[in-house]
Amino acid sequence: MARHFKLAFVVLAAMALLLPTSQARDDSGKASPALAERPVAARRLPSAQEIASLENQLGYKFTDTFTLTQALLHPSFGELNNARLSWLGDAVLGMVVSDRLYHCLPSNATTEDLHERRVAEVSRQACAIRAHKMGLDKLLVVGKGYEGQVPTQAMLAGKLLQLL
Template identity: 30%
Template sequence: MAGKRLTGELLAQAVHQRIGIAFGDVALLESALTHSSARAGADYQRLEFLGDRVLGLVIADLLYETFPEASEGELSVRLNALVNAETLAEITDELGLSDLILTGSDVRSLAARKQVNMRADVMEALIAVVYLEGGLDAARGFIRAHWTERSKAAGAARSDPKTALQEWAHQVSGATPEYRVEGRDGPDHDPVFTVAVHIGGFTEGRGRGRSKREAEQAAATEVLVREGVWQPLNETSS
């Protein structure tokens, strides 16, 4: 992760080669690629704050345009999937920027999750630099170039019903969904479970499946569809 530790103009040239954008403020770019563990001047934290907001605005605009029939709930779920740490870290890796991050020697001891977060933070910081140097149009061009296809991916809003339901429930009521097994039918070698999911203030959802997890996912899906967060599969936007 520590990479070749390129700095200054060499770092700017390497970034230019990988993403096709030339940066005028080399020191600002270097900050965007510097983790606090490097202890060498400014790091990416302030830039990350700004880039997070720019990314959210551009992705919200992209989704609003791409899915004109989607509900607010579905748009929120899609946005969360596109701006989460895993997606940002993945794009950082795809662009070949991960080995350019300037870190201290102790970064290897970071837990895997923290390393994912670091790569995600760098992407947000880089977006901030693009925005500061080229304005919103430049940032929009960069983000759309690397997020548009992801935003259109089939099933992007419904890859994990339980996660989607939890995110929605937190947004609308601050509650966490609670699941309980209501029944188990069939022979031991081929059981069918019935699970209910409860969210305060809403009608319970129920689902059936050949495992508890499958039944929980079905129950979560029922609530998401009923509350208009997701559309039924045969009506999903594409």
């Protein structure tokens, strides 16, 4: 648990979590062109160099690269189920965002203010924007059935949550 908590702080700092995110315009669930500029291709697992590059960007060295690789797989890849990682990442993100907002917002912020801000910061759209800024769309591993499709916000947001 401490490992996930520490990683969440590193990732959130790297994403500049408390800065406003731009609004995506596609209500169908697909990432806007600004988020997903290219269709995904069925691809191999991330190389050691790609993993090292992501670790450099995050400022965090993964001790379990298998879990990191699993986090980058879309369920269409078929090899591993990473839904549990997404569930855990969602919980960690909510906890860390709550803590950061509690300490960073003015003391006169109401619980309603805190709640609304947390909802905005952990939304699918906000997570998808941050995943794209981190380049996770380039590391997304999908099966052949998704080849040529533009990643959806759900796909990008899921990768971020699974990474946490």
